[in-house]
Amino acid sequence: MTPSRGKYTVEDFLAAFGADAGDRDLIAAEAGAYDFSYSRLSQTERDAVILGILERLDSFTQVGAGRAGIWESAWSDVAKRYADSGDDLASLDPPFMGATPVLRLGGDYARPDMAAFETHWFRVLRRWLLNKYLVGARRVCEFGCGSGFNLVTLAQMSPATELVGLDWSQSVVDLMNRIGRGHGFNLTGRRFDFFNPDPDFAFGGATDVAMTFCALEQTGDRFGTFVDWLMARKPGLVVSMEPALEHYDNSTLFDHLAVRYHTGRKYLNGYYTRIQELEAADQAEILVRRRLGFGSLYHEGYSLLIWRPK
Ligand SMILES: C[S@@+](CC[C@H](N)C(=O)[O-])C[C@H]1O[C@@H](n2cnc3c(N)ncnc32)[C@H](O)[C@@H]1O
Numbered sequence: 001m002t003p004s005r006g007k008y009t010v011e012d013f014l015a016a017f018g019a020d021a022g023d024r025d026l027i028a029a030e031a032g033a034y035d036f037s038y039s040r041l042s043q044t045e046r047d048a049v050i051l052g053i054l055e056r057l058d059s060f061t062q063v064g065a066g067r068a069g070i071w072e073s074a075w076s077d078v079a080k081r082y083a084d085s086g087d088d089l090a091s092l093d094p095p096f097m098g099a100t101p102v103l104r105l106g107g108d109y110a111r112p113d114m115a116a117f118e119t120h121w122f123r124v125l126r127r128w129l130l131n132k133y134l135v136g137a138r139r140v141c142e143f144g145c146g147s148g149f150n151l152v153t154l155a156q157m158s159p160a161t162e163l164v165g166l167d168w169s170q171s172v173v174d175l176m177n178r179i180g181r182g183h184g185f186n187l188t189g190r191r192f193d194f195f196n197p198d199p200d201f202a203f204g205g206a207t208d209v210a211m212t213f214c215a216l217e218q219t220g221d222r223f224g225t226f227v228d229w230l231m232a233r234k235p236g237l238v239v240s241m242e243p244a245l246e247h248y249d250n251s252t253l254f255d256h257l258a259v260r261y262h263t264g265r266k267y268l269n270g271y272y273t274r275i276q277e278l279e280a281a282d283q284a285e286i287l288v289r290r291r292l293g294f295g296s297l298y299h300e301g302y303s304l305l306i307w308r309p310k
Pocket residue numbers: 071072094143144145146147148150166167168169172192193194195212213214215216218219
């Protein structure tokens with residue numbers, strides 16, 4: 001049997017994001033630039049993909065406090081690439097996105113026609129998310145900002161917003177300052193460690209927004225120190241795009257494989273539940289908690305939790 005063909009449409013984006021019809025034009029404008037065609041897998045291909053995942057599951061490194069040096073070296077390479085490129089913003093796109101030829105899409109595996117499917121899908125999500133929750137904010141702080149490519153997009157969409165890129169890597173801090181200076185963005189860098197949040201960083205109150213994109217995932221079950229730090233400072237909004245163990249249904253093979261990958265790597269464990277507990281205790285308000293049904297071969301890094309401390 002020939003594997004079925006599909007195309008991820010604007011309607012699919014609206015449904016995945018839980019966006020309303022008023023967001024259609026913005027999503028269509030970004031999505032229209034890309035080809036979102038894909039094929040579903042034949043039974044034989046799907047079996048081979050699953051077998052490949054099972055064979056690799058035990059070979060991945062674990063995240064956590066021990067990886068500071070590894071991140072430092074990765075980001076110093078990116079900073080060098082940026083300088084060598086003549087400060088080309090395109091050089092900031094992280095290499096870990098779109099690295100697998102098969103993706104998780106709408107509850108099953110799919111093989112996209114274009115290798116950049118994941119990068120393009122994320123660009124549509126990011127434009128919608130930034131436009132809806134962050135454009136126009138007085139100050140946005142991205143914690144664990146990496147190459148800063150999300151902040152660069154926000155700087156272009158909302159030039160008056162003060163942007164701070166925080167990370168435990170000094171190379172990232174220097175890179176944010178260089179990007180801000182070189183491109184005239186309202187962007188600076190600052191050192192920050194999720195495990196030891198800086199008590200002197202003047203952050204919080206209604207006009208500050210915190211953002212974490214695939215960054216808190218790195219703390220495993222040690223996210224609590226950062227949540228306590230946020231709760232004490234009460235920013236106006238916290239926008240997190242982080243993988244959520246809580247969203248998988250471990251009784252299906254498709255999700256079980258993602259659970260095995262997520263727990264094997266010791267990714268974020270309990271953040272979504274913790275914020276729900278805070279909401280139940282009337283200490284936080286959750287605006288969005290959503291699985292978007294999209295991910296790389298191994299898991300779904302694109303879940304949303306948008307909330308604020310009360
Ligand atoms: C997967 S990258 C994501 C980077 C960026 N947010 C993005 O979307 O591309 C994870 C980031 O978290 C940072 N990170 C990991 N552990 C951290 C910690 N304990 N404190 C601060 N940053 C941390 C890493 O240096 C890296 O920049």
